[in-house]
Amino acid sequence: MVFFPIILALAMALGAGAIREHGGSTAVSSGKFANKYLSNTELEDWLKDFSVRCGRISRLNSIGTSVQGRDLWVLELSDMPGQAEAEPAFKFVGNMHGDEPVGRELTIRLADWLCMNYKRDAMATSIIDNVHLHLLPSMNPDGFANRSRNNANNVDLNRDFPDQFFPQNNNEARRQPETLAVMKWIRQNNFVASASLHEGALVANYPWDGNVDKSSKYAESPDDSTFRFLASVYSKAHRNMSKSHEFPGGITNGAAWYPLYGGMQDWNYIHARCLELTLEIYDTKWPPESQIVQIWEENRQSMLELVSSTFKSGVHGKVFSSASGLPLAATIQVDGFNQTIKATSQFGNYHRLLPPGKAYKVTASMDGHTSRSVHVLSPNGESTALDFILDPTGGVGQQHKLMRLMTTHDDSDTMALLLYHSKFTFLSFLGVLVILFSCFGCKRRLWLRSEKSPAKV
Ligand SMILES: [Zn+2]
Known part of the structure; x- marks a missing residue:
């Protein structure tokens, strides 16, 4: 029990060193x-x-x-x-x-x-x-x-x-x-x-x-x-x-x-x-x-x-191509606002400031890609993270797998992309392992066979 005041004092000292909320002090x-x-x-x-x-x-x-x-x-x-x-x-x-x-x-x-x-x-x-x-x-x-x-x-x-x-x-x-x-x-x-x-x-x-x-x-x-x-x-x-x-x-x-x-x-x-x-x-x-x-x-x-x-405040995120995984300098349109902004070509990031507490329909579009719209709502006024992954026009197959991985109301599109790539890598790795084991099994059977028939040498 004698250590309790010491522990309390240490805790208070550590707490005082933490980042404080903004205030006059x-x-x-x-x-x-x-x-x-x-x-x-x-x-x-x-x-x-x-x-x-x-x-x-x-x-x-x-x-x-x-x-x-x-x-x-x-x-x-x-x-x-x-x-x-x-x-x-x-x-x-x-x-x-x-x-x-x-x-x-x-x-x-x-x-x-x-x-x-x-x-x-x-x-x-x-x-x-x-x-x-x-x-x-x-x-x-x-x-x-x-x-x-x-x-x-x-x-x-x-x-x-x-x-x-x-x-x-x-x-x-x-x-x-x-x-x-x-x-x-x-x-x-x-x-x-x-x-x-x-x-x-x-x-x-x-x-x-x-x-x-x-x-x-x-x-x-x-x-x-x-x-x-x-x-x-x-x-x-x-x-x-x-x-x-x-x-x-x-x-x-x-x-x-x-x-x-x-x-x-x-x-x-x-x-x-x-x-x-x-x-x-x-x-x-x-x-x-x-x-x-x-x-x-x-x-x-x-x-x-x-x-x-x-x-x-507002809606922030990135836009990627589902085909290449690269950022797209897409146009971001919010219904009700006759003004668009552009994502950057370097990172695909966009930042659309908006009055808080309302629902918005946000659309990302890019030449040669299918536009995509998402409804967002920020009832408490905080900013919304919204990434887009756009399919090339007419693209099917793998791109749709990528779209299914996309979550639209959090910051996880980049993660989805990584997840997709990591899934792909993992499956490839499994495939290679299966082939290796098969080959190893084949070789071993051949080797055992050759061990059993030395008379041929
Ligand atoms: Zn002035």
Whole structure:
């Protein structure tokens, strides 16, 4: 009995070392912040220092340069930074408007918090392990240096993207270097969702940003319900946003607030299928430096939950060919949403964010293959794992065996494929054994016969 208190103390000590659920008590920070707006040089130094001290889960690279030649630094955070993975990617873009600097500070604080809490806090760990997170603290470093909204060519970068309604905006040669760098970066990554951080209001804004008649009526995109869900994830987790008197629930449709053309969020959705929000995170632009810590505390949980929604909601999985077992860059269609996404050609993975708690019919289709549809239901709002194995058109026989092994409501299609292959291997192995034993038996009988008849020699 004398050992009981010792065992209890040991158990408590071990328990304290386990990964804790997310909460205020785990707000570990490196303390490497001066509580001021870092200059462009200081920001670059901070990022380079971070990529060394947190090199195991981060990678720093420049996606291009500004008009005045400043690098557009992107910090990538993942358990496999710099490597392709079958995971959704998420991005935060800060400081698109030069006179809105808070996003610079929030993105680096988010990086620091994730680094300090990885393997210590459940949410930090799940984000690093399940998402490829990209942070662009400053899209407009020249504007920041000049404390102006526009870039050094006096262009508003959030009016410089190709627009769905006004083709005169689509001359790529005249596009700003910051815009072109971001467009190229978006095309190179599998961004499932993202947010750009602005100041001047407190609201989560979502597409569409405009109407063909330039009116300010509500402009519903095919993913209106998904956007409202994601915007609400942010506003509800924010300390004040959802209490807004101006914006019910702290969210707004872009065009219904004020229409704009050439914006970044609509282009993301149309051309990259990336569900981007424009987050207005403080009522006034360039708030006093003394407010930075408070604004970070108000937004931290929102930022974490928005990133987490890329794997905690929707339908996720892979698509394979039953003939080759190789991944297929199939098209994924969900009934009720006039917008498709594509699985990647490298892994066949897809990530379709959807509002939780509803039933959906999900269809995977690929040229030369028979489409397949599955109904999914997620009553508790968690994400659904759904893999597809598609038969080549007209294919029969072995492929059907493979289809029968497929289970549609869990993550076991890859397993089914492996199971099929392992079954095949096992049966082959059995066959070889039978042949070997038969041969051995034959040989032994011959040998015994030859032993019994030495007179012939
Ligand atoms: Zn702005």
